Amino acid sequence: MSKLRVGALVSGRGSNLQALLERSAEPDARFAIVLVASNHADAFALQRARSFGVPAAVVERKEYPTRAQQQQAMVELLRQQEVDLVVLAGFDRVVGTELLVAFPGRIVNIHPSLLPAFSGGLHAQAEALAYGVKVSGCTVHFVTETVDGGPIVLQTAVPVLENDTAASLAERILAAEHQTLPRAVDLIARGLVRVEGRRVFIDAACESKEMNSEVEQR
Numbered sequence: 001m002s003k004l005r006v007g008a009l010v011s012g013r014g015s016n017l018q019a020l021l022e023r024s025a026e027p028d029a030r031f032a033i034v035l036v037a038s039n040h041a042d043a044f045a046l047q048r049a050r051s052f053g054v055p056a057a058v059v060e061r062k063e064y065p066t067r068a069q070q071q072q073a074m075v076e077l078l079r080q081q082e083v084d085l086v087v088l089a090g091f092d093r094v095v096g097t098e099l100l101v102a103f104p105g106r107i108v109n110i111h112p113s114l115l116p117a118f119s120g121g122l123h124a125q126a127e128a129l130a131y132g133v134k135v136s137g138c139t140v141h142f143v144t145e146t147v148d149g150g151p152i153v154l155q156t157a158v159p160v161l162e163n164d165t166a167a168s169l170a171e172r173i174l175a176a177e178h179q180t181l182p183r184a185v186d187l188i189a190r191g192l193v194r195v196e197g198r199r200v201f202i203d204a205a206c207e208s209k210e211m212n213s214e215v216e217q218r
């Protein structure tokens with residue numbers, strides 16, 4: 001069975017990428033990471049990609065006259081690898097028209113809060129703590145022109161504890177991210193995700209049937 005071809009855009013440490021790479025290496029995985037591209041040459045995520053034998057590209061802003069041209073370069077790379085789905089796995093820039101037009105409805109992002117709370121910034125965990133919420137978490141959503149505003153695929157809630165610091169809360173949310181992102185990509189790869197307007201439906205009946213038939217096949 002052919003696998004969904006996933007391209008990941010990254011900017012830093014790449015722990016979410018690692019979770020995706022590990023899931024993609026499992027025998028029942030329905031997706032393959034075929035390209036990792038970073039806007040920072042020193043992103044550790046690039047090393048993680050290489051250690052899995054995945055092509056790792058650097059597309060730095062300073063190499064291009066405009067941000068649009070930089071993003072168009074990413075589009076070309078993703079197209080060369082015949083990518084079906086683009087995953088923003090810790091990508092620290094807003095996705096522009098070039099990517100949105102090239103991959104309509106085929107870009108997902110992981111954000112470290114329960115959207116729509118604490119959207120937009122790079123410090124969602126600290127903002128959640130400062131606001132005093134008792135529950136936060138992570139969200140995987142489709143990417144649209146509204147930053148962090150696209151249809152929500154999956155969310156995982158994480159408690160905020162009384163002795164939390166921004167770092168300890170971020171660590172607890174990150175552990176949830178590492179489960180949630182590969183699961184969302186897996187569901188998309190299995191064709192179980194349907195978008196209707198703002199709402200995303202997951203065909204749970206098919207999911208359990210699929211899982212059962214996999215068990216039978218083993």
Ligand code: GRF
Pocket residue numbers: 012013014015016017089090091110111112174177
């Ligand atoms: C994660 O918290 C993710 O939710 C956010 O950026 C961070 C990336 O971490 N978008 P990593 O590079 O995957 O370790």
